[in-house]
Amino acid sequence: MKFEFIALDSGGEERRGMVEAPSRELASTQIKSYGLIPAKVTPVKAKSRKASTSGGGGLTVRGDRREIVKKPLYFGAAIGGKGLAIFTRQLSTLLQNGLSLIKSLEVLVAQERNPAFKWVLSQQLENIRSGNTFSEGLAQHKKEFDALYLNMVKAGEASGTLDMALGRLAHYLTKARQIRSKVTQASIYPIVVFSFSLLIVLGLMTFVVPKFAAIFDKQLNGEQLPVLTRIVMNLSQFITSNIVGILVGLVVAFLLFTGFRSTRAGAVFFAFVKLNLPLIKDTFSKIYVSRFCRTLGTLLESGVPILEALNYSRAAVGNRFIMNAVDKVRNRVRDGEPLSKPIEATGLFPPMVSSMIEVGEETGELPNMLNQIAEIYDEEVDASISSVTSVIEPILILMLAISVLVIAISLFLPFIKLMQNIAQ
Structure with a gap:
């Protein structure tokens, strides 16, 4: 007997479909096995x-x-x-x-x-x-x-464990997406704060400072303004006179920056920056270790040969320097060396990683050990991102505060001279 159903998935979305079962109760049980919550189960007549x-x-x-x-x-x-x-x-x-x-x-x-x-x-x-x-x-x-997804499915088909391979793949995709999401959120926050600060400063220089300049010119009868005030006034006049050119320049700079990132030279440059810039290098190093170990562990666990698994793990990392290091690791593994030795020789992986990989090789639990390393570094990435954010946030706020304070002081100084003139 066939039943049409309306059910809710784990995200609360409505799902519709049809199942075949001897009774409504068994149909509901079958719907629940799909990870759905049945809301309405209705018997239907067979159709040609x-x-x-x-x-x-x-x-x-x-x-x-x-x-x-x-x-x-x-x-x-x-x-x-x-x-x-x-x-x-x-x-x-x-x-x-x-x-x-x-x-x-x-x-x-x-x-x-x-x-x-x-x-x-x-x-x-x-x-x-x-x-x-x-x-x-x-x-x-x-x-x-992608190629990684395809090869894990191939491995699952070859071993007759497609369901398990897909389960591992789903876990891998979920974890990888979570890490990407955290990195994106951590990147967006300082960009938004910086952009907001820049707009505030530009607004003050474009709309507020020129009005004070007109007041000072009228009330001080051409008397020389303080040095700081003159600097701010001149900068304000330049921005006001060239606002269109400045905006066009910012757009062009953004497009050039985006284009440079997509080139080979740009990829190498930003890969170097991520591994060497003091504030972020620790965070990105942990992200790359996590990506590499999770990808390699998932592939090996699904039955993909180690040389092929290293190839796909290399592509999943996304950093040119780490990818080149993995190429060297793959060549040495192909020559018969255990994985832990060339990993240690790269100098790009922490000693703990090579030690845990060595233990995994000795115990025959390398895939499980690689996944454990990935879990450890996922937690460290969370802590590292929070640490970087906590440093960047006060720096950006301080920059905004200093900019506004300098503008405010530059506008206040002429009032002192104006009050002196009135007193005299």
Whole structure:
């Protein structure tokens, strides 16, 4: 007997779909196994199977009924990092609860609300129905599923543990997204504070200082102003006279900065800065260690060969100097050396990392040890980001306070002379 259902997922979003079960109670139990909270479960009558094809469209199944999913117009990836992690977790859960890969994808296609990703999933469903492997279908959508994702799925298929591989992958994606989110938030805060401070100073120099300049010129009858006041007045006059050029210059500087970052020379420069600038080098070093160890541990745990795993871990780090070091590590491992020795020789990984890797190699628990290292450094990244933020915040506030104070003093000094003149 078939039941249509309305349920809520872990994020409180409404999901709709269809399940087959002997009774309403068992249907509710099956819906809960998908990680959903059933809100309404309604029996439906069986309908005849309808199948049709269309260029650019994929087919999905709900019970015994197929419907065409047309390709929508979209740009870039069909889904973001958070959505991909949720999808991977849900697919892993469905497989672990005994559903086939086809049935699991049918359920996920039925409940997917994102039209672009719904179409991508329908393509995976049709690919598997055509006799191909899941990984072959994923390879056709490289914007959504990168090389690391694809190779972990391949390893899971080869070992017959696709559900476990997807579970590890979901955990990896969630942790990686959390670290990126923390770094982004920590970067945005000082930028916002600095931008706000700059706007305040520009506002004072553009609208407030010129009015005081007119008052001083009228009341002091051309008497020479204090040095600090003259400097502020001249700077204000320059900004007011060239405000358009200054704004255009800031936009051009931002575009040049963005373009430089995308070049090879820019990537090397910023990679060097992140590893050597005193205030941030400790934080970024820990982030890179965490990324490398988590990626490598997850890949090894899923059965990916170590040389191939080192290749993908290298790409996941994202820093040219660390990537070059991992290349050297890979070459030495390929020549038969244990992983811990070349890791230590790079000088870019803390001694604790190479020691724990050595223990993992000796006990045969290298993947587990790498994941433990990643967990340790994730916690240290949190503490390090908080520490950096606590240093940057008062510096920015102090800069704003000094700027406003200098402007205020420069405007107050002529009033002293003006009061002296009135007294005389």
